[in-house]
Amino acid sequence: MQATSHTGYAGHHDHDSHGHPTGWKRWVTTTNHKDIGSMYLWFSFVMFLVGGAMSLIIRAELFTPGLQYVSPEFYNQMLTLHALIMVFGAIMPAFVGFANWMIPMMIGASDMAFARMNNWSFWLLPPAAILLTASIFVPGGAAGTGWTLYPPLSIQMGMGMDMAIFAVHILGMSSIMGSINIVTTILNMRTPGMTLMKMPLFCWTWLVTAFLLIASMPILAGAVTMLLTDRHFGTSFFSAAGGGDPVLFQHIFWFFGHPEVYIIALPAFGVVSHVIPAFSRKPLFGYVSMVYAIAAIGLISFFVWAHHMYVTGIPLTGQLYFMYATMLIAVPTGVKVFNWVTTMWRGSLTFETPMLFALGFLVLFTIGGLTGLVLAMTAVDIQLQDTYYVVAHFHYVMVAGALFSAYAGLYFWLPKWTGHMYNETLGKWHFWLSMIFFNIAFFPQHFLGLAGMPRRIPDYAQQFADFNVISGIGAFGFGFSQLLVLVVVFQAVKGGARAASRPWDGAHGLEWTVPSPAPYHTFEDPPHFDQAEAHG
Amino acid sequence: MLTFAVGKKLERSPLGFFLVRFRERQGLAPMFCHTAGGEAGGEREKMARNSNSKGGSNRLRRGSTGLFIAGLLGLFSSVANAAWELNLQEPATAVARRVYELHTLLLWVIVVIFVGVFAVVAYSLVYHRKSKGHKAAGFHDNTTVELAWTIVPALILVAIAFPATSALVDMRDTSEPDLTVKVTGYQWKWGYEYLTGDAAGVKYMSVLSTPREQIENKAPKGEHYLLEVDRPLVVPVGKKVRILTTANDVIHNWSVPAFAVKTDAVPGFLRDTWFRAEKEGTYRGQCSELCGKDHGFMPVVVEVVSEERYAAWVGEQKQQLAAVAEDPNKVWTLDEQHALGEKVYTTNCAACHQANGEGLPPAFPALDGSAVAKGPQAAHIEMVLKGKTGTAMAAFAEQLSDTDIAAVVAYERNAWSNKLGEVIQPAEVKALRGK
Numbered sequence: 001m002q003a004t005s006h007t008g009y010a011g012h013h014d015h016d017s018h019g020h021p022t023g024w025k026r027w028v029t030t031t032n033h034k035d036i037g038s039m040y041l042w043f044s045f046v047m048f049l050v051g052g053a054m055s056l057i058i059r060a061e062l063f064t065p066g067l068q069y070v071s072p073e074f075y076n077q078m079l080t081l082h083a084l085i086m087v088f089g090a091i092m093p094a095f096v097g098f099a100n101w102m103i104p105m106m107i108g109a110s111d112m113a114f115a116r117m118n119n120w121s122f123w124l125l126p127p128a129a130i131l132l133t134a135s136i137f138v139p140g141g142a143a144g145t146g147w148t149l150y151p152p153l154s155i156q157m158g159m160g161m162d163m164a165i166f167a168v169h170i171l172g173m174s175s176i177m178g179s180i181n182i183v184t185t186i187l188n189m190r191t192p193g194m195t196l197m198k199m200p201l202f203c204w205t206w207l208v209t210a211f212l213l214i215a216s217m218p219i220l221a222g223a224v225t226m227l228l229t230d231r232h233f234g235t236s237f238f239s240a241a242g243g244g245d246p247v248l249f250q251h252i253f254w255f256f257g258h259p260e261v262y263i264i265a266l267p268a269f270g271v272v273s274h275v276i277p278a279f280s281r282k283p284l285f286g287y288v289s290m291v292y293a294i295a296a297i298g299l300i301s302f303f304v305w306a307h308h309m310y311v312t313g314i315p316l317t318g319q320l321y322f323m324y325a326t327m328l329i330a331v332p333t334g335v336k337v338f339n340w341v342t343t344m345w346r347g348s349l350t351f352e353t354p355m356l357f358a359l360g361f362l363v364l365f366t367i368g369g370l371t372g373l374v375l376a377m378t379a380v381d382i383q384l385q386d387t388y389y390v391v392a393h394f395h396y397v398m399v400a401g402a403l404f405s406a407y408a409g410l411y412f413w414l415p416k417w418t419g420h421m422y423n424e425t426l427g428k429w430h431f432w433l434s435m436i437f438f439n440i441a442f443f444p445q446h447f448l449g450l451a452g453m454p455r456r457i458p459d460y461a462q463q464f465a466d467f468n469v470i471s472g473i474g475a476f477g478f479g480f481s482q483l484l485v486l487v488v489v490f491q492a493v494k495g496g497a498r499a500a501s502r503p504w505d506g507a508h509g510l511e512w513t514v515p516s517p518a519p520y521h522t523f524e525d526p527p528h529f530d531q532a533e534a535h536g
Numbered sequence: 537m538l539t540f541a542v543g544k545k546l547e548r549s550p551l552g553f554f555l556v557r558f559r560e561r562q563g564l565a566p567m568f569c570h571t572a573g574g575e576a577g578g579e580r581e582k583m584a585r586n587s588n589s590k591g592g593s594n595r596l597r598r599g600s601t602g603l604f605i606a607g608l609l610g611l612f613s614s615v616a617n618a619a620w621e622l623n624l625q626e627p628a629t630a631v632a633r634r635v636y637e638l639h640t641l642l643l644w645v646i647v648v649i650f651v652g653v654f655a656v657v658a659y660s661l662v663y664h665r666k667s668k669g670h671k672a673a674g675f676h677d678n679t680t681v682e683l684a685w686t687i688v689p690a691l692i693l694v695a696i697a698f699p700a701t702s703a704l705v706d707m708r709d710t711s712e713p714d715l716t717v718k719v720t721g722y723q724w725k726w727g728y729e730y731l732t733g734d735a736a737g738v739k740y741m742s743v744l745s746t747p748r749e750q751i752e753n754k755a756p757k758g759e760h761y762l763l764e765v766d767r768p769l770v771v772p773v774g775k776k777v778r779i780l781t782t783a784n785d786v787i788h789n790w791s792v793p794a795f796a797v798k799t800d801a802v803p804g805f806l807r808d809t810w811f812r813a814e815k816e817g818t819y820r821g822q823c824s825e826l827c828g829k830d831h832g833f834m835p836v837v838v839e840v841v842s843e844e845r846y847a848a849w850v851g852e853q854k855q856q857l858a859a860v861a862e863d864p865n866k867v868w869t870l871d872e873q874h875a876l877g878e879k880v881y882t883t884n885c886a887a888c889h890q891a892n893g894e895g896l897p898p899a900f901p902a903l904d905g906s907a908v909a910k911g912p913q914a915a916h917i918e919m920v921l922k923g924k925t926g927t928a929m930a931a932f933a934e935q936l937s938d939t940d941i942a943a944v945v946a947y948e949r950n951a952w953s954n955k956l957g958e959v960i961q962p963a964e965v966k967a968l969r970g971k
Contacts, residue, residue, distance in 0.1 A: 065761065066753040072829045073899065139898040146826045152803060153786040153828055156928050158899060231926070240804020246787055247802060281666070283676040289686075311789060311824075312800045313807035316708045320701060327693045331686060338685045341653060344660040348672040359661075363654065370646035377696070379703040380639045382798050383624060383632075386789065386824040451621035452793040454824050457832030459751060461762045466620060506672075 020520075028123070031115035032520060033100045036122050038417070040097030041410075043125055045486075047089030050133060052479050054082040059441075059475040062468050067459055075458035076144030077160070081132060083147035084164065087264070088171045089129055091398065094406045095267035096121075096178050099206050102413065103182065105511035105518060106200045108191030108527045113184035114177075121177035128170040135160035135167075146456055148257070149224065151238040151249050155231055162231070165224045172217040179210035179217075186210075191510070193529035197291065200509050201284065204291050205270030208298040212259045212266075215302070220256040223249060247312050254305035262301040264398065266294060268365075268405035269336060272358045274509070275408045276340050279355035280347030281506035286339040293332035293339075300329050310381045319378045326376040333369055337362070352504075353427030357408035360435050361401060368396025371446070386456075389449025395442045404434070407485065412507075414492050415499030419517030422492040426484055433481035441474025508533050625793045628819060628840075629811045632796035634703040641699065645692065707796065710810045713778030715771065721781070721788025721801035721823070723928055724830035724887060727935065728769050731780070734846075738853045741935070742767050743883055744833050751833075763820040768837035771813065772846035778810045785930050789825035792836055798824055813840040828928060829899075830887050868942070870950070870959050877947025880940045885948075888928060893952040899928065904952040913960065917945050917968050933969060938962035 021029055030036060057078050061070050070078070100118065104111055112118045135142040140158020143149065154161055186207050190199065227249070229235040236242020238249045277284045284290065306314055306322045314322075340362055349355070371393040375381045384390060407430075414422050444467035449455075453464045460468065499516040510533055514522050627633040664670045713732075720727035722741075729739040742765045749755035751762075758764070771777045781790050781801035791798040795811035798821075813819070821836040841849065882891065885903075889895045893904035903909045908916050920941055923931035932941060942960040949956040 065757060067751055068753070071896075072832065073896070076826070076829070076831075141899075144828070150787060150826070153826065155926060156786065156828065240802075245805070247800075247805070280664075281672040282674070285676050286678075286682050287676065289682050311798050313802065313805070316705065319704060319708070323700065323704070324697065327697065330693060331690050334689045335682070335686055337653065339682075341657055341660075342681070344657065344664065346670075346673040346675075347660065347664050348666040348670050349661065349664050350666045359657075362657070366650060366653065370650060373646060374639065374642045377638060377642060377700040379635050379700060379707055379796070380642065382707070383635050383639070383793060383796050385798060386791075447620075447622050450624050452625055452821065454791075454822050454832070456826040457822070459762060459832050461760070462757060463621060 029119070031111070031119050033104050033112045033115070033118065034417075034518065034520065036112075036118050037097045037099075037101030039122050040093045040100055040125075043122070043129075044090045044093035044097060047085050047093070047129060048482070051082050051085035051090055052482065054078045054085070056476060056479050058082065059472045061458055062460070063472040064469070065460055065462055065465055070458070072458045073141060073144055076146075076456070077136060077142040079456055080143050080146055080164075081136070084132060084167075085129075086398070087147065087260070088168070089125075089132070091264050091402045091406070092175065093125060095206075095209075095264070095402075096175075098202075098267065098271065098406070098409050098413075099178075099182055101417065102511060103185060103203055103206060104189070105416075105514065105522055106203055106509055107186065107189060107194060108510050108523045108529065109185060109189035110521065110524045112181050113189060114181045117177050118181055121174045121181065124170050124174040124177075128167040128174070131163045131167040131170070135163040138163065148250075148253060149227065150253075151227060151230065151246050154227055155239070162228065165228050168224050169221055172221045175213050175217050179213040182206055182210040183214070191523070191526040191529050197288065198529075201273040201287065201290055201294075202267070202270035205266040205273075205294055208294050209263050209266045212263050212298055212301065216256040216259040216263070219252060220260075223252040223256065226252075247309070250309050250312060251306065254308045255302070257308065258305045259298075259301045261397070262297055264402045266298065268361070268402045269294065271405045271409040271412070272340065272361055274507075275354045275358040275412050276343050276362075278412070278504050278507040279350050279352060279358070280344045281349075282343060282347040283508075284339070285342040285345075286335070289335055290339055293335045296332040297329060300325065300332070304329060307376060307378075307381070310378050311385050323376060323378045327373070330369070330373050330376070337366055337369070348506075352411070353422070353424060353431055354408045354412035354504075356428065356431040356435075357404045357411065360431065361404040361408060364396050364400030364404065364435075364438070368393055368401055371396065384449055386454055387449035388445040388453045388455055391455050392442050392445035392449060395445075399442070400438055407431075407434075410485070410489075412504070413511075414489070415503040416511060416514075416516050416518055418492045418496075419499055419515075420492045420494075420496035421499050421503065422488050422496065426488050426491075430481060430484040430488065433484070434478060437474045437477035437481055439474070441471050441478050444468075444470045444474075627796065628794040628813055628815060628817070629796065630814070631703070631707050631811065632794060634706060635796040638699055638703050642696065645696065707809075710778050710808045712776065713810060714775040716778045716780060717769065717771070718780045718782070719769075719790050719801065721783035721785075721790065721827065721834075722935065723785050723828050723930060724823075724834040725883075726765075726769075726788075726790070726834065726836060727784075728767075735850045735853060738850070738857065740767050741883065742769065742837070744835060746833075760820065762833065763822070763835045763837065765835055765837045768818070768839040770839045770841060770846065770849050772843050773813055773816050773840050774843075776810055776812045778808055781807045781809070784935070785928070786827045787825050788823050788827045788834070790821075790836055791824040792819050792821035792838055794819045794821075795838075797821075800825055813838075816840050816842055833887075866962075868959055868961060870946075870957070873943050873946050873959055874950060876940070877943035877945075878951075880936065880944040881947050881951075884932065884936070885944065893948070893954075903948050904954065909948045909954050910956065913945070913949070913958065913964075914968060916949065917941065917960070917965055920945055921965070921969060938965040938969070941965045 020026060020032070027035065027039060057070060058075065061068055061075055100112065103109075132142075138159050140160055142160040143154065143157050143164040145154045145157060145161070149164070186199070186203050226235070226237040230238055230244075236244040238244045238246045240246070273284055273290060304322060304326045306318060307326045310319055310322075371389070375384060375390065375393060411422060411427055448464055448467050448471075451463065453460055501515045502512040503516065510523070510527055510529070511518075513527065513533065624636050624639055627636045715733040716731040718729040718731055720729070725741050725743040727739070727741050730736050744762070745764045745766045746758065746762050747755060750757045779790065779797070779799070781799050782805060783801040783803040785803060787803065788801040789798060790801055792811070795813065797809050797811050799807050799809040801807070817840055819838045819840065823831055823834045823836070827834075888900035889903050893902060895902040908919055919929070921931060921933040923929045936944070939962045942962045942965045946958055946960040948954065949958050
């Protein structure tokens with residue numbers, strides 16, 4: 001998105017004189033955090049479309065009872081790849097893209113701490129994406145196990161499973177490198193005067209997220225490596241016949257998997273914590289409690305994993321412990337929601353597209369959080385586990401939570417990246433279509449789950465037919481509405497009204513002190529940090 | 537009636553906060569009025585109150601939103617045979633009722649929280665707009681408020697924890713059962729084995745009975761489409777039934793929503809759960825853990841019957857057991873064996889290898905003309921007995937008798953283009969079992 005270099009900024013010398021390569025070589029060899037941020041964002045959008053197309057195959061098959069378009073095996077492959085691609089290919093890289101673009105500009109650093117490693121952590125992604133998507137075409141097809149890859153089912157799969165395992169390894173490496181980079185950048189490269197407790201909240205959420213990634217990705221890598229050796233090298237970590245235990249995999253997987261949920265959610269919280277104050281024209285309420293809440297959520301997320309496993313036969317005491325621990329997470333999450341609500345209270349609100357998406361996030365994420373509270377109760381969860389209620393719950397958190405927040409960030413920072421204002425009318429259409437169709441697609445799934453429709457089935461009993469039709473209509477509407485954002489971004493890259501350096505009058509932070517579009521190199525000398533630009 | 541439970545419906549209060557509000561539907565009648573679109577919401581509501589009989593259509597409410605949805609649905613009259621269930625299934629056990637009540641309690645808690653929080657947001661959105669000239673206040677901290685909204689939710693959670701804990705403790709108490717049944721998950725069917733009580737020793741498989749044509753949309757779908765089996769689990773009413781779960785190949789999950797029972801069946805391990813059904817009837821559930829290709833096609837059906845009918849059923853089963861007790865020395869003929877083999881094949885093998893023997897390669901290889909089916913007999917029998925590790929090919933040694941295995945192997949060697957013309961005697965299978 002950042003296509004042109006800006007010269008003459010703040011009286012500095014011409015930055016083009018560094019002679020960085022142009023054309024495709026620029027993108028392959030770049031160590032510039034803005035270039036890499038843009039590549040992350042484009043990559044994630046492409047993967048979002050691929051994963052989205054898969055979800056439409058799923059919804060098309062589920063539109064009416066009976067088997068229509070795909071075989072049950074292929075259906076299982078689609079639901080597996082849809083999840084893996086959306087989680088690892090779309091949502092996570094999107095927020096890494098935001099981190100690359102914004103963290104150095106927010107803390108007044110010239111670039112990321114390890115610029116070359118930054119290049120590599122991006123360029124690991126395409127091979128992983130190719131491994132994942134190409135696995136559809138190998139004999140036996142892609143993994144059809146669900147993204148959780150539970151053995152022994154994953155032991156039965158063909159080579160598509162091995163490709164998924166290697167893809168996860170590569171994605172994990174990329175995430176760990178990216179995280180080390182972010183932690184180092186945030187801890188070492190803040191401009192003088194910006195103490196940790198004056199740091200923008202987006203950086204705080206990423207600091208905690210990066211630690212979660214560093215701690216949890218190796219665990220996933222270990223789990224899938226054990227799968228690999230069980231599959232090919234005669235080990236039996238997960239096979240009772242050889243002294244192993246299939247449920248062991250689930251413990252390891254969810255010890256990664258639950259922090260992963262917050263790896264996705266925390267940066268989303270960060271974006272929203274910038275957008276809501278900007279359009280309320282009022283400082284974020286409770287900055288300090290926000291920071292503590294983020295840290296608390298990050299920490300507790302490591303102690304609740306088995307709430308994904310209430311029906312696996314863990315002992316009663318285990319169920320009780322994990323129920324209480326899970327309920328505990330509601331407290332810091334509640335604090336965050338209350339803080340956002342109070343930020344808007346007695347503000348001076350306007351409703352540009354970023355704010356609309358932030359509000360959509362707030363409403364829908366809260367619904368997802370509240371159904372999460374219902375699911376925390378072991379006895380109720382046992383009724384709802386592996387039903388569409390869970391599907392509805394995590395789509396409220398993942399799509400309406402993470403994706404809406406990513407859109408809020410995209411519209412918020414697009415003027416800074418491109419130097420042009422985006423088309424507000426189209427942006428608003430994009431929001432309203434997304435909001436309406438999202439709810440048509442996913443709200444009825446709560447009812448399906450309550451009535452007992454299991455997830456991950458290609459065909460269903462007839463009493464579930466009507467809500468599936470509604471859900472299908474919503475899914476297709478939601479899917480096609482997302483193409484609008486492509487139009488908006490292309491328009492803004494190509495032209496449009498020139499954006500001021502601070503296009504939003506309520507926005508604060510160092511990133512708004514540089515011109516729009518942001519010059520190729522910013523803050524080569526640490527800027528003066530003014531209290532007025534501080535978050536707290 | 538299309539809910540999983542048979543019996544009188546609870547009069548459940550509608551959940552008014554939802555986007556559209558429908559009331560309970562009774563009977564199998566067409567789904568909704570196809571006059572949708574032109575009709576006033578008020579009239580529908582009247583219909584909703586009056587119609588309590590079989591054949592009553594579902595009732596939309598809430599003016600324009602309802603009409604919008606009804607209009608959308610009007611486009612899809614083909615899916616008329618369905619229900620608008622909005623809540624958990626009608627509980628059929630004391631535990632399920634506690635779960636139901638706990639869920640209702642939680643639902644109200646979260647609705648109140650949601651409405652409370654977003655009432656504040658709505659007020660801000662309406663009154664604190666820049667377009668109305670509202671000037672932003674500058675406050676950004678308030679320790680008292682922040683402490684309050686940390687402590688109050690924590691207290692609410694503590695209050696919820698009490699009923700949630702006691703319901704769970706109840707749910708997990710599998711002590712002193714009247715009857716224990718071992719449930720084994722197979723790809724893709726359930727095996728039931730009565731371990732204690734009068735029926736001890738009774739053992740059979742329970743397989744989806746929905747015809748393939750219905751699934752492939754070549755025949756109209758029946759009332760219990762995908763929720764029907766050849767032989768349900770039969771248990772007496774009012775007795776505490778302990779279910780032990782395990783699996784043969786991958787993890788499955790034995791689930792009956794009306795009993796609030798859902799327990800993983802893990803290969804190599806035993807898990808347990810229990811229920812005490814309060815009313816006779818047929819209760820339906822499905823496998824609830826992704827277990828491969830036909831995960832969506834292995835329902836759970838439990839028939840709860842009176843003590844007398846149960847006793848009669850047990851008698852029947854015992855008689856059959858005695859009658860079918862196979863004469864291991866019986867000498868089979870080609871035709872006899874072919875007929876039995878075809879039956880065994882259809883139940884156990886056709887899901888993967890297909891009725892025409894062509895399989896679904898590469899995951900599920902063809903048997904027609906295959907090296908195994910046309911190769912040495914002993915290797916073929918051993919493949920069926922022991923399965924093939926790392927693939928979906930299960931070991932059938934524990935599932936099938938010598939007679940059945942002999943029949944199915946012979947069938948595979950004679951059917952389609954294989955035509956080896958072999959007869960296999962059960963004794964040959966028996967000889968290979970030990971190896």
